[in-house]
Amino acid sequence: MKPKIAAPAPAPTRRSRRPVPIDVPVLDRLSLRIPSGQKTIVSGVVATPARLRRRIRELARSIQDDFGNREWVVVALLNGSVLFVADLVRELHGPLILDFIGVSSYGDGTESGKLVYTKDLKFEVAGRDVLVVDDILDTGRTLSEVIRRLKSLGARRVRSCVLLDKPSRRVVKQGADYIGFQIPDWFVVGYGLDYAERYRHLPFIGVLRPEVIAAAARERVR
Numbered sequence: 001m002k003p004k005i006a007a008p009a010p011a012p013t014r015r016s017r018r019p020v021p022i023d024v025p026v027l028d029r030l031s032l033r034i035p036s037g038q039k040t041i042v043s044g045v046v047a048t049p050a051r052l053r054r055r056i057r058e059l060a061r062s063i064q065d066d067f068g069n070r071e072w073v074v075v076a077l078l079n080g081s082v083l084f085v086a087d088l089v090r091e092l093h094g095p096l097i098l099d100f101i102g103v104s105s106y107g108d109g110t111e112s113g114k115l116v117y118t119k120d121l122k123f124e125v126a127g128r129d130v131l132v133v134d135d136i137l138d139t140g141r142t143l144s145e146v147i148r149r150l151k152s153l154g155a156r157r158v159r160s161c162v163l164l165d166k167p168s169r170r171v172v173k174q175g176a177d178y179i180g181f182q183i184p185d186w187f188v189v190g191y192g193l194d195y196a197e198r199y200r201h202l203p204f205i206g207v208l209r210p211e212v213i214a215a216a217a218r219e220r221v222r
Contacts, residue, residue, distance in 0.1 A: 045205070060088060072096055074089060074131045083200070189206060
């Protein structure tokens with residue numbers, strides 16, 4: 001049985017509005033100043049650690065303004081959002097509960113496939129405000145499905161926050177309420193984002209070299 005948490009007080013009417021969008025930086029140029037030892041992995045840097053920290057603080061301020069001091073549940077998607085949500089919640093104030101849900105759609109490849117739930121929620125979300133946190137919004141399938149599931153579980157209000165938005169890949173009509181950066185159709189790794197479960201540990205976000213993908217593909221067919 002999932003742990004139960006006290007029922008929240010009725011939300012103020014003014015909190016029922018949609019969040020006010022903040023400007024989303026578009027990252028369409030790569031920095032060629034690649035950290036030492038990573039030049040064989042990435043062809044350029046999308047976002048440095050310093051830029052990630054600055055943007056997360058901006059996102060946290062916007063989220064905090066919209067949610068206020070009312071208790072809410074942060075639901076992070078495993079595994080890609082772990083580093084992002086860890087830094088994000090440390091910039092938030094007021095009562096919140098952190099939970100995780102596992103959804104896999106990539107496997108070992110670069111193309112999105114069938115969604116599989118690998119971990120369910122620990123806490124009840126019925127009647128509560130929920131913020132879904134994910135690393136990247138591309139096809140929109142994963143975020144759309146998770147939001148649908150949370151609403152079916154009785155969540156009172158669901159908002160979404162993604163670190164990266166890749167609109168050129170969208171196949172379903174799904175946006176996010178809070179977006180860190182918008183990027184072109186690059187395959188990126190680092191800061192939680194992976195390729196075949198590798199490179200999540202990199203402290204920056206970079207574009208994976210095509211030869212790395214090709215080498216991994218050859219290895220899988222051996």
